[in-house]
Amino acid sequence: MLLPALKAALPGARRGRIDTTYFDTPDRDLWKRGFILRIRKTGQSLIQSVKQETPSAIVRGEWERETDCGAPDLAAIRRTPLAHLIHKHRLGASLRPAFEVHVERISFVLGHGGAQIEVAIDQGDIEAACGKLAVCELELELKRGDQAALFDLARTISSQGPLHLSVISKAERGHLLARGAWGCSAKSSKPRLGAHMTCRQAFQAICQSCLHDFMLNEASFGTSDRVEAIHQGRIAIRRLRAAITLFKPMVFDDAYARLHDELKWLAGLLGAARDLDVLAERMPAAGDARPAGLQAFAERIEAKQRRFHKAVLETAQEERARTLLVDIVAWIEDGQWRRRPSDLPDAALSSFIGPRLKKRLKSLLRQGGNLGDLGPEARHRVRIEAKKLRYMGEFFLDVRGVAISRKLLKRFVQSLGELQTALGEMHDEEAKVPLVEAEVQSWREEGNGFDEAAISAAEQWAAAKVDTSAELKNAKRAYLKLAKTKPF
Structure with missing residues (x-):
């Protein structure tokens, strides 16, 4: 069933298959430091992407380059923050496929509240050595305009169907699946803070960390690990409330x-x-x-x-x-x-x-x-x-x-x-x-x-x-x- 908020834009939708391979070292050195390295195939095109975590869960640093190879092109990341990490720790030779994502995508651009928002509907799976995980999700990306329109559209969609907001990316699900940890409870994570941060940046980073922890445990509320998942989910909400209280002024x-x-x-x-x-x-x-x-x-x-x-x-x-x-x-x-x-x-x-x-x-x-x-x-x-x-x-x-x-x-x-x-x-x-x-x-x-x-x-x-x-x-x-x- 297509949600009413999306029906008008469907006739102009693009359809296609996307196959993505994510790379990391056996010790997940990139992921631990907030980086993602992937190569995505769409049709005959290959795009290598580097992504970096920011204090916001909805905005990430991203650098893309076309490539003609299915293996990481280290020269292509030279002008990204990842280059320093790979050079400093000599990680180039250790990079290898960590997991793959295969989806059928329907995408279109929707005008909403004066903004242009790209909507992508993905269905497929994540594959890792430990097994497969189904993917069925709708992504919203602000192309132009005020981000308030993005949130308004998300709120409208959420009210029209059983869609649940998540900041757990395919990359994180893939890494957890590869470790055999998807569907398990998770303890609190540490927000990435620094003395250089402003109060606003720190508040956002802390809150996003707490929300991430809640959503990660929420995914396990229906599993055999539900007792601990509920416990850790409760802790995540309590930490979020503590952060909001701390920054109340x-x-x-x-x-x-x-x-x-x-x-x-x-x-x-x-x-x-x-x-x-x-x-x-x-x-x-x-x-x-x-x-x-x-x-x-x-x-x-x-x-x-x-x-x-x-x-x-x-x-x-x-x-x-x-x-x-x-x-x-x-x-x-x-x-x-x-x-x-x-x-x-x-x-x-x-x-x-x-x-x-x-x-x-x-x-x-x-x-x-x-x-x-x-x-x-x-x-x-x-x-x-x-x-x-x-x-x-x-x-x-x-x-x-x-x-x-x-x-x-x-x-x-x-x-x-x-x-x-x-x-x-x-x-x-x-x-x-x-x-x-x-x-x-x-x-x-x-x-x-x-x-x-x-x-x-x-x-x-x-x-x-x-x-x-x-x-x-x-x-x-x-x-x-x-x-x-x-x-x-």
Whole structure:
């Protein structure tokens, strides 16, 4: 089915087959440094392309040259940034095919909002040593005009059909497939930041890194690795929210509150599934270690896990979530905040971030000053603040000038992690009681075959006190280390 927004331009569409070979070293030296080298065959034409990552996920540096050979032409890349990398590390002789992409493409240019946008619809597959991966996607490329029109068209298309925005390129999917890692959960990636960056550039790079991590894990929500993928996807959204909070003085505009609330909604969806996964992980294993009577309750929790995982997968594909991703990318790249009269976007990164982190550290130290006397809710708030601050600090570990020294910043992040982990263990233990109580109440209200023995066993397991004094001691130790660290 062709989407209404595209129908008018279809009669002038071009059709053709595109075969592309991507090259890299066995250690993926190009990909690790943000480069792509490929040779694309369209008809009888061969085009060699070099692409380079930029802080934007929708804009990349690109250099193209015609070639008459199916192997990399090193002379043709002489005037690209890749030439220095290949020469410095003598990589020329190590380049070899990494994977191939074969697609049938329908492409046309569409006028929208005063802009000219090329639309390409690709169907085919990615081939690597580890197997094949189907490709079915629609690409939009701004040829002329304002990029606001590009995002408006993406939003319109997303509302008309089940199309889902992704910044995971064919190149990245190919590299993951070649490693046997496609469909697996992925931990947080590091944004490519530098001391030379402005606040605007750093904010965009961080947000795009978080969105990339979410979308990469979202692709695994329906796989056997879904428990960890949901966990890592939730972390990606939390890191994104932490970045938006950190840069709030610069990016606050009319869209800020709405996007903040929508991201909170998405985090809540993932959080509900994650809470249930944690509860299941804490239950005694099946067999001798599981008390008699607890098996039926465990099976009920497992069934509910499956429902929650399905809900996460389905909701992520619904229009609300699809539109949110388009809106957040549009806001990051071209939001109203970029046109507000302010010196902050072009300010030096180090002059802005250090004071912001220092202010949040002081607030955290005030909240956790009497950690041993705090109740569960207050300790949980300290944990949340420590987690946010750790995410914020991690973004800048490799950026000179943000802290007095990288060593102190690393120690700062490490202490935050230790504090978060210790308090997290205590919270997970405390949280199992209300989670079990809610599930028991739900089971009773259903009134169809609930098992009193199973309920009793679950209540006894949840109520059993686990000694968390060691975790509290670890939390206090981490707090003292954090208080002594003076990174800013």
